[in-house]
Amino acid sequence: MTICLAEASGAMEALRRDAYVADMPLVCRSCAVRDDGICGAMTDGQLSDLCRHTTRRKIDHGSELLSQGERILSYANILKGVVKLTKRMSDGRQQIVGLQFAPNFIGRPFADESALTAEAATDIEICAVSKPALDNMMIHAPDLGHRLHRQALVELDEARDWMLTLGRKTAREKVASFLHLIATHSTRDGRGTLRFELPLSRQDIGDFLGLTIETVSRQITKLKRENVIRIENSRNVTIHDLHRLADVAGVDC
Amino acid sequence: MTICLAEASGAMEALRRDAYVADMPLVCRSCAVRDDGICGAMTDGQLSDLCRHTTRRKIDHGSELLSQGERILSYANILKGVVKLTKRMSDGRQQIVGLQFAPNFIGRPFADESALTAEAATDIEICAVSKPALDNMMIHAPDLGHRLHRQALVELDEARDWMLTLGRKTAREKVASFLHLIATHSTRDGRGTLRFELPLSRQDIGDFLGLTIETVSRQITKLKRENVIRIENSRNVTIHDLHRLADVAGVDC
DNA sequence: CGATGTCTTGAAGCAGTTCAACCAGGGTGG
DNA sequence: CCACCCTGGTTGAACTGCTTCAAGACATCG
Numbered sequence: 001m002t003i004c005l006a007e008a009s010g011a012m013e014a015l016r017r018d019a020y021v022a023d024m025p026l027v028c029r030s031c032a033v034r035d036d037g038i039c040g041a042m043t044d045g046q047l048s049d050l051c052r053h054t055t056r057r058k059i060d061h062g063s064e065l066l067s068q069g070e071r072i073l074s075y076a077n078i079l080k081g082v083v084k085l086t087k088r089m090s091d092g093r094q095q096i097v098g099l100q101f102a103p104n105f106i107g108r109p110f111a112d113e114s115a116l117t118a119e120a121a122t123d124i125e126i127c128a129v130s131k132p133a134l135d136n137m138m139i140h141a142p143d144l145g146h147r148l149h150r151q152a153l154v155e156l157d158e159a160r161d162w163m164l165t166l167g168r169k170t171a172r173e174k175v176a177s178f179l180h181l182i183a184t185h186s187t188r189d190g191r192g193t194l195r196f197e198l199p200l201s202r203q204d205i206g207d208f209l210g211l212t213i214e215t216v217s218r219q220i221t222k223l224k225r226e227n228v229i230r231i232e233n234s235r236n237v238t239i240h241d242l243h244r245l246a247d248v249a250g251v252d253c
Numbered sequence: 254m255t256i257c258l259a260e261a262s263g264a265m266e267a268l269r270r271d272a273y274v275a276d277m278p279l280v281c282r283s284c285a286v287r288d289d290g291i292c293g294a295m296t297d298g299q300l301s302d303l304c305r306h307t308t309r310r311k312i313d314h315g316s317e318l319l320s321q322g323e324r325i326l327s328y329a330n331i332l333k334g335v336v337k338l339t340k341r342m343s344d345g346r347q348q349i350v351g352l353q354f355a356p357n358f359i360g361r362p363f364a365d366e367s368a369l370t371a372e373a374a375t376d377i378e379i380c381a382v383s384k385p386a387l388d389n390m391m392i393h394a395p396d397l398g399h400r401l402h403r404q405a406l407v408e409l410d411e412a413r414d415w416m417l418t419l420g421r422k423t424a425r426e427k428v429a430s431f432l433h434l435i436a437t438h439s440t441r442d443g444r445g446t447l448r449f450e451l452p453l454s455r456q457d458i459g460d461f462l463g464l465t466i467e468t469v470s471r472q473i474t475k476l477k478r479e480n481v482i483r484i485e486n487s488r489n490v491t492i493h494d495l496h497r498l499a500d501v502a503g504v505d506c
Numbered sequence: 507c508g509a510t511g512t513c514t515t516g517a518a519g520c521a522g523t524t525c526a527a528c529c530a531g532g533g534t535g536g
Numbered sequence: 537c538c539a540c541c542c543t544g545g546t547t548g549a550a551c552t553g554c555t556t557c558a559a560g561a562c563a564t565c566g
Contacts, residue, residue: 087417089503095420097413110403115410142395149402150363152409157368159412160350164340166419167348167463171554202513210420212555217514233563234513250342424522455545468522470546486531487545 025051031127033103037077038151041143053133059120065106066118074128075107081124082199086117086207096208097162098155099199101185105151109135122199166210169250174209175219176249179229183239194239202234223248278304284380286356290330291404294396306386312373318359319371327381328360334377335452339370339460349461350415351408352452354438358404362388375452419463422503427462428472429502432482436492447492455487476501 024044028034028051039047056079059065065076068088078100085098097116100106106118106126138145165177186196198205206213223229228245230238239245246252277297281287281304292300309332312318319325321341331353338351350369353359359371359379391398418430439449451458459466476482481498483491492498499505 085413087413089417089421091503093421095417097416108406110406116413142398145395145398145402149398149405152402152405153361153363156405156409156412159409159416160338160340160369163350163412163416163419164342164348166416167460168342168346207420213513214515214556215554218554221514250344465523466545467524467547471522474546 024048027051027054027056027127032079033077036103038105038144038147039077041147042137042141046137046141046144050129050133050137053130055128057126057128059124059126061120061122061124064117064119065126066114066116068114068117070114071112072108072114072131074131075105075134076126076128078102078104078106079125079127081120081122083124084119084121084200084204084208086119087115088117094207095210096204098159099181099208105148107131107134109138109148109152121204171209171211171215171219172222173248173250174211175205175216176223176228176245177251178205178209179223179237179239180242180245180249180251183237183242183245192240194237194242196237198235198237277301280304280307280309285332286330286380289356291358291397291400292330294400295390295394299390299394299397303382303386303390306383308381310379310381312377312379314373314375314377317370317372318379319367319369321367321370323367324365325361325367325384327384328358328362328387329379329381331355331357331359332378332380335374336377337372337374337453337457337461339372340368341370347460348463349457351412352434352461358401360384360387362391362401374457424462424464424468424472425475426501426503427464428458428469429476429481429498430504431458431462432476432490432492433495433498433502433504436490436495436498445493447490447495449490451488451490 024034025048028039028047031039033039042050061081065083066072068086080102083100083104083106084096085100086094086096088094099121100118108114134144138148165174169177182196182198183194186194200208202213202216205211206216209216220229220231224231228239228241228248230240232238277287278301281292281300284292286292295303314334318329318336321339333355336353336359337349338353339347339349341347352374353371361367387397391401418427422430435449435451436447439447453461455466455469458464459469462469473482473484477484481492481494481501483493485491
């Protein structure tokens with residue numbers, strides 16, 4: 001099932017051997033998220049230590065990183081792209097319970113088995129870390145523990161925010177909330193207007209919002225007609241007035 | 254607004270002064286949760302240190318411990334009772350995003366301002382701890398940090414489980430899920446049959462499930478008619494077959 | 507160019523809401 | 537002690553927002 005976070009050996013042996021002697025590992029030097037995520041909490045020394053247990057990978061959208069009920073063998077840093085975390089019921093119903101963007105960390109310390117499925121929503125790039133190696137490092141680097149603790153709390157806040165969306169918002173507000181979420185996680189280019197590509201299919205959006213694909217589509221069309229958003233090719237979104245979108249989403253009230 | 258987690262000084266000065274010289278603080282000796290929650294991670298010495306910054310309190314149901322948007326000045330351990338965590342929108346809609354039972358810890362490390370409201374669902378008893386004191390202790394007691402980290406992750410798991418309930422289950426399944434949740438958090442007396450009192454009003458249950466009070470009532474009545482549950486005085490529940498309830502709830506699939 | 511997958515649109519159905527009345531228990535005061 | 541109210545819960549009937557089912561549009565790719 002799982003293609004990435006399950007196996008340990010990687011393809012970059014040579015690079016990593018070099019890295020081991022250097023102050024900062026070679027792979028990490030050009031890393032986009034060297035100072036973010038959990039790596040920001042580590043010294044060059046710790047990093048080159050840990051580096052012997054990491055593997056960089058590119059993964060196509062749709063591939064599972066980790067599967068509900070499966071043993072967790074690795075953690076991972078997202079370097080690029082979006083990962084969706086989903087929960088499934090036996091009859092096929094499913095709910096996306098979280099979206100992870102770069103440079104976030106994926107994994108669940110203190111657990112052997114995954115309670116959810118992690119799947120690449122877009123094509124992604126990750127830096128996988130062997131679980132025992134990081135667990136071990138956590139003992140000796142309290143700063144690392146703090147970062148992970150902090151991220152867990154941020155994810156908890158996000159999950160609870162979304163519970164309000166799922167439980168109490170209308171379809172219109174839900175869709176607007178989703179667009180708002182993606183908008184605020186994309187790099188703002190230019191002043192005011194935001195332009196980004198949706199990382200999720202309509203089906204995924206539905207699974208994230210607890211709606212059907214049709215309802216999502218209808219609400220998007222409606223927001224389009226009202227000029228709250230603009231969409232081309234069903235994935236490329238432009239937002240002129242983020243504040244207005246937030247208003248429709250019922251955010252920040 | 255907040256009546257408890259905001260102020261620092263308490264009524265048990267004398268007791269606590271005594272506690273300071275003893276190995277294990279006097280207040281803690283008879284404490285029901287001494288070995289659970291976060292206190293279980295502490296030595297007697299640490300405990301008597303921390304003890305100078307704690308206050309035991311009884312609080313009536315309905316009282317707010319902490320209010321959305323307010324500064325966090327204290328943490329608390331729940332010794333008895335149930336606390337609900339809610340999020341409100343400006344138009345009055347609200348969603349319960351978590352229930353906390355004894356001996357859980359309430360609070361949000363690494364944040365100054367609360368993103369949610371904590372309110373006593375039942376009459377409760379808590380042991381409030383000054384935030385700076387515990388924050389400080391966290392630096393020197395990594396074990397404490399781990400416990401808090403662990404609890405945050407458990408809460409995250411619970412939140413995500415509930416997202417599936419909110420987003421993808423029917424009213425019937427939702428109500429059954431709620432009853433199942435409460436059932437599994439109450440002490441099982443006797444073999445098989447469970448008997449407990451609902452800690453939440455119908456309104457609260459609705460706010461927890463993203464339903465109206467009427468729908469909750471109807472579904473409960475239906476489950477009653479089908480002998481999945483028994484209810485007396487609208488609050489005292491008896492469950493003969495927990496497995497059957499789990500089945501109706503769509504849990505564990 | 508047809509084939510396939512993704513998205514949109516329409517029409518009908520239904521689960522859950524809304525509005526309104528009613529019921530039960532528990533206090534309060536005459 | 538009964539009449540009164542008040543709060544929390546139940547039940548009914550009409551409505552509506554979202555789903556379901558079904559068909560069509562659009563884009564991509566062999």
